[in-house]
Amino acid sequence: MHMDDSSRITIVEVAQYAGVSTATVSRVINKTGPVSPEAAAKVYAAIEALNYRPNAAARGLASRRTNAIGLLIDEVNGEFFLPMLRGVENAVRQRGMDLLISATHGLDKTSYPLGENSTDGLIVFADSLPKEEILRLHKIGFPMVLLYRSSPPNLSIPCVTVENKDGARRMVDYLVEKRGYRKIAFLEGPDSHEDAYWRKIGYQESLAAHNIPFDPKLVSFGGFDEAQAHLSVSRWVEQGLKAEVIFAADDDSAIGVMIALKEAELRIPEDIALVGFDDIRLAAYLDPPLTTVRAPIEQAARIAVEQLVKVIRGEEVGLITLLPTELVIRRSCGCC
Amino acid sequence: MHMDDSSRITIVEVAQYAGVSTATVSRVINKTGPVSPEAAAKVYAAIEALNYRPNAAARGLASRRTNAIGLLIDEVNGEFFLPMLRGVENAVRQRGMDLLISATHGLDKTSYPLGENSTDGLIVFADSLPKEEILRLHKIGFPMVLLYRSSPPNLSIPCVTVENKDGARRMVDYLVEKRGYRKIAFLEGPDSHEDAYWRKIGYQESLAAHNIPFDPKLVSFGGFDEAQAHLSVSRWVEQGLKAEVIFAADDDSAIGVMIALKEAELRIPEDIALVGFDDIRLAAYLDPPLTTVRAPIEQAARIAVEQLVKVIRGEEVGLITLLPTELVIRRSCGCC
DNA sequence: TTGAAAGCGCTAACAG
DNA sequence: CTGTTAGCGCTTTCAA
Numbered sequence: 274m275h276m277d278d279s280s281r282i283t284i285v286e287v288a289q290y291a292g293v294s295t296a297t298v299s300r301v302i303n304k305t306g307p308v309s310p311e312a313a314a315k316v317y318a319a320i321e322a323l324n325y326r327p328n329a330a331a332r333g334l335a336s337r338r339t340n341a342i343g344l345l346i347d348e349v350n351g352e353f354f355l356p357m358l359r360g361v362e363n364a365v366r367q368r369g370m371d372l373l374i375s376a377t378h379g380l381d382k383t384s385y386p387l388g389e390n391s392t393d394g395l396i397v398f399a400d401s402l403p404k405e406e407i408l409r410l411h412k413i414g415f416p417m418v419l420l421y422r423s424s425p426p427n428l429s430i431p432c433v434t435v436e437n438k439d440g441a442r443r444m445v446d447y448l449v450e451k452r453g454y455r456k457i458a459f460l461e462g463p464d465s466h467e468d469a470y471w472r473k474i475g476y477q478e479s480l481a482a483h484n485i486p487f488d489p490k491l492v493s494f495g496g497f498d499e500a501q502a503h504l505s506v507s508r509w510v511e512q513g514l515k516a517e518v519i520f521a522a523d524d525d526s527a528i529g530v531m532i533a534l535k536e537a538e539l540r541i542p543e544d545i546a547l548v549g550f551d552d553i554r555l556a557a558y559l560d561p562p563l564t565t566v567r568a569p570i571e572q573a574a575r576i577a578v579e580q581l582v583k584v585i586r587g588e589e590v591g592l593i594t595l596l597p598t599e600l601v602i603r604r605s606c607g608c609c
Numbered sequence: 610m611h612m613d614d615s616s617r618i619t620i621v622e623v624a625q626y627a628g629v630s631t632a633t634v635s636r637v638i639n640k641t642g643p644v645s646p647e648a649a650a651k652v653y654a655a656i657e658a659l660n661y662r663p664n665a666a667a668r669g670l671a672s673r674r675t676n677a678i679g680l681l682i683d684e685v686n687g688e689f690f691l692p693m694l695r696g697v698e699n700a701v702r703q704r705g706m707d708l709l710i711s712a713t714h715g716l717d718k719t720s721y722p723l724g725e726n727s728t729d730g731l732i733v734f735a736d737s738l739p740k741e742e743i744l745r746l747h748k749i750g751f752p753m754v755l756l757y758r759s760s761p762p763n764l765s766i767p768c769v770t771v772e773n774k775d776g777a778r779r780m781v782d783y784l785v786e787k788r789g790y791r792k793i794a795f796l797e798g799p800d801s802h803e804d805a806y807w808r809k810i811g812y813q814e815s816l817a818a819h820n821i822p823f824d825p826k827l828v829s830f831g832g833f834d835e836a837q838a839h840l841s842v843s844r845w846v847e848q849g850l851k852a853e854v855i856f857a858a859d860d861d862s863a864i865g866v867m868i869a870l871k872e873a874e875l876r877i878p879e880d881i882a883l884v885g886f887d888d889i890r891l892a893a894y895l896d897p898p899l900t901t902v903r904a905p906i907e908q909a910a911r912i913a914v915e916q917l918v919k920v921i922r923g924e925e926v927g928l929i930t931l932l933p934t935e936l937v938i939r940r941s942c943g944c945c
Numbered sequence: 946t947t948g949a950a951a952g953c954g955c956t957a958a959c960a961g
Numbered sequence: 962c963t964g965t966t967a968g969c970g971c972t973t974t975c976a977a
Contacts, residue, residue: 283954294964299956306957307962324745329727330675331954333666334969341709349695358694359685362712371727372710373677376698391665391707409660528894558864560896619970630948635972642973643946667970670953 282323291319302327329371341371342394342581343387345401348376351497351525352553353570357420360574361396368582377401389415394581396420396574400465416584420577422467424592431584433577433594437468437550440566440598441475441520444548447600448518449483452607454546457485458509458516460495460502460526469497472522472550491516495526502529510537518546518606524553524565527605531559542607552601562603569596618659627655638663665707677707678730678917679723681737684712687833687861688889689906693756696910697732704918713737725751730917732756732910736801752920756913758803760928767920769913769930773804773886776902776934777811777856780884783936784854785819788943790882793821794845794852796831796838796862805833808858808886827852831862838865846873854882854942860889860901863941867895878943888937900942903935 288295293312300306301316308316319325333339344361346354358374365372375387387395394416397407404425410417411428419432448454459476462469473492480487493509495502502521509516510533521527527549534541541547541561549556552567573596583590602608624631629648636642637652644652655661669675680697682690694710701708711723723731730752733743740761746753747764755768784790795812798805809828816823829845831838838857845852846869857863863885870877877883877897885892888903909932919926938944 281954284956285954295955296957296964296966297962300963303956309962312963326724326726328670328954330666330669331969332956334664334670334971335954335956337956337969339666349691349698352691355685355688355691358710362685362710366712366714371723374698374708374710376702378702387707388662390662528891531894555864555891555894558867558896559891559894617970620972621970631971632948632950632973633946636947639972645946648946664970667953668972670955671970671972673953673972 282325283328284325287316287319287323287325290323291315339371339391339393340369341373341392342396342578342585343373343375343392344396344398345387346374346376346398347401348378351523352555353497353523353525353551355554356571357398357574360571361578364575364578368578370582389413394418394585396577396581397422399467400463416581418577418581418584420573429592431580431590431592431594433573433580433596434467435568435570435573435596436598437471437568438475438478440550440568440600441472441522442479443475443598443600444520444550444566445476445479446482447602448520448546448548448606449479449485452518452546454517455485456491456515456517458491458493458514458519460493460505460519460521460530462495462497462522462526466497469522476520495522495529497523497525499525499529499532502526503533504529506530506533507536510534510539516545518542518548521547521549524549524551524556524563527556527563527565528559541605546607547605556601557603559605561605564603564606564608565601567599567601569598572596618661619664620661623652623655623659623661626659627651675707675727675729676705677709677728678732678914678921679709679711679728680732680734681723682710682712682734683737684714687859688891689859689861689887691890692907693734693910696907697914700911700914704914706918725749730754730921732913732917733758735803736799752917754913754917754920756909765928767916767926767928767930769909769916769932770803771904771906771909771932772934773807773904774811774814776886776904776936777808777858778815779811779934779936780856780886780902781812781815782818783938784856784882784884784942785815785821788854788882790853791821792827792852792854794827794829794850794855796829796841796855796857796866798831798833798858798862802833805858812856831858831865833859833861835861835865835868838862839869840865842866842869843872846870846875852881854878854884857883857885860885860887860892860899863892863899863901864895867899877941882943883941892937893939895941897941898939900939900944901937903937905932905934908932 284295284298288298297312298316300308301313373387397419399421417430419430421434423432424430461473477487493505519530521530530547539545549563549565552565556563556565580590620631620634624634633648634652636644637649709723709728733755735757753766757770759768760766797809813823829841855866857866866883875881885899885901888901892899892901916926
């Protein structure tokens with residue numbers, strides 16, 4: 274079945290039906306420019322009667338605005354994604370805009386669909402876009418906001434992220450000061466991901482502050498990924514890792530740790546404690562409930578949209594938005 | 610910062626640079642109509658040199674195709690959403706199309722943005738769209754595929770869903786035949802959701818087949834929602850519900866049940882068993898691991914996109930795609 | 946195999 | 962406050 278082209282009604286039909294010009298209809302629809310109440314009423318009636326819907330493409334062409342914003346991610350994966358998307362979606366629709374989503378899947382250069390021609394602006398999540406492309410877009414003045422990623426030097430692209438370093442630092446402080454741990458293993462995230470970088474720095478800073486020597490043997494790759502974390506921890510167990518607690522750089526990898534530990538018949542936290550980062554929805558319901566650092570993911574996403582809209586409008590925005598993180602103590606760290 | 614309009618290069622510049630007409634450039638880009646190899650080469654070179662990107666809006670206006678498909682959901686929520694979106698996104702991008710997402714948030718009539726003017730077709734998830742709007746879109750011949758929802762009578766809109774009734778039926782069969790339960794409580798989903806309907810029918814059919822009288826007291830509202838399920842089960846507990854097992858109509862509500870049961874200090878499965886439906890990613894890691902019915906959510910989403918693309922192209926598609934579900938036995942049902 | 950030219954439906958000056 | 966009109970950048974006949 275095909276679209277029934279003959280029945281498509283345009284702004285012209287609406288104008289005729291209402292007995293006004295297309296310009297007036299346009300003004301009514303877009304609330305741009307003055308229109309008499311009577312004219313407006315007639316237009317609304319016509320729109321209703323004809324069931325008129327403006328054509329987005331024509332609108333975009335004529336106005337050079339798409340009324341859509343794009344969200345660029347690497348891939349649809351992980352618990353992290355849900356609150357992020359919820360935040361973005363809510364904020365976008367609150368402004369009556371459309372949301373385009375595209376996953377770049379690593380570095381697959383073969384043209385990502387979103388960009389300067391299909392959206393008014395882009396939210397670039399973490400490492401979803403190579404730096405060169407960010408540079409290109411910035412050069413042509415295309416509105417962007419970076420989410421969980423900082424601006425390349427001297428470019429001053431607004432970014433919003435959370436206090437990764439601080440959160441990790443406080444977590445390790447807690448582990449050392451309140452729980453008395455000294456042998457703290459760290460399961461780091463992907464190099465390309467700035468969150469991963471800062472969380473590790475926070476971990477190291479806390480160690481240093483407590484005069485605990487940094488031991489590379491206590492660091493392995495978690496990759497912000499359940500399967501990867503699982504694998505790494507299984508290897509650790511085989512090699513007889515001697516740690517009192519594992520700090521997984523995100524909750525997804527913490528889940529992988531849990532599985533690996535259970536397979537090895539190690540009890541959490543009796544045999545080895547575990548903490549994560551993010552506070553995903555299910556962290557509280559895991560077995561045992563996961564001690565973690567809460568990151569305001571949804572809020573960050575919402576703010577990113579707000580910033581982006583401002584940039585699109587040409588308004589000033591703060592360059593860096595840093596959202597606070599918060600320790601959430603549950604059973605997995607051995608506190609209870 | 611604003612877009613730098615002056616530097617925008619269009620098909621005209623490309624044509625000039627390549628020394629051909631815009632029509633030829635268009636033919637090369639879209640691989641429509643014959644072009645000599647030399648001309649094509651010149652065009653490609655020009656595109657490369659000028660870093661040309663076609664304007665989506667202009668394209669859409671001229672061709673009456675947007676090259677985008679829309680996904681309509683009620684809201685971004687629940688574990689269910691992630692695999693669904695992953696399936697849709699992968700399939701969409703595999704076809705080089707754009708993906709638009711919009712949440713309708715219940716019945717908020719105030720114009721949902723996606724529709725016949727911004728996409729080539731729509732995937733309508735469950736009860737995201739009121740029947741009247743589906744009717745309207747169908748009437749104008751707009752391509753649609755329904756996901757987890759069947760076509761209104763006589764409309765023959767393709768739909769893809771899973772074997773809800775069969776899955777629920779087999780779950781209850783298992784509970785009765787293998788585990789020997791007779792008092793099986795059911796936490797049903799929202800009325801508006803077809804999955805909810807069929808799962809309940811499956812439950813009832815199995816009871817009937819085993820000569821177990823249907824007891825309305827053993828049915829409460831879970832709403833496919835953790836908080837709602839939590840509430841309902843807490844009430845049950847207060848009222849002294851006497852069931853051997855609770856069948857939550859989806860895993861999200863099963864999580865709510867778990868929490869409520871733990872609060873009441875009832876052990877799963879020793880004091881009361883629990884099973885769910887969907888097999889979300891974390892079902893295996895809950896405490897205890899959740900027995901459930903696996904639904905191929907991601908696959909269903911992928912198929913929906915494939916169907917939709919066919920409809921858009923005017924090809925024939927099967928009206929109903931029913932994907933099999935599968936029992937996944939874990940500890941929460943008392944099997945081990 | 947190619948080019949000229951007519952729109953696609955809408956917005957935004959501009960003139961009244 | 963309102964209408965006229967010139968495009969927006971591209972696709973697609975139609976002729977050549």
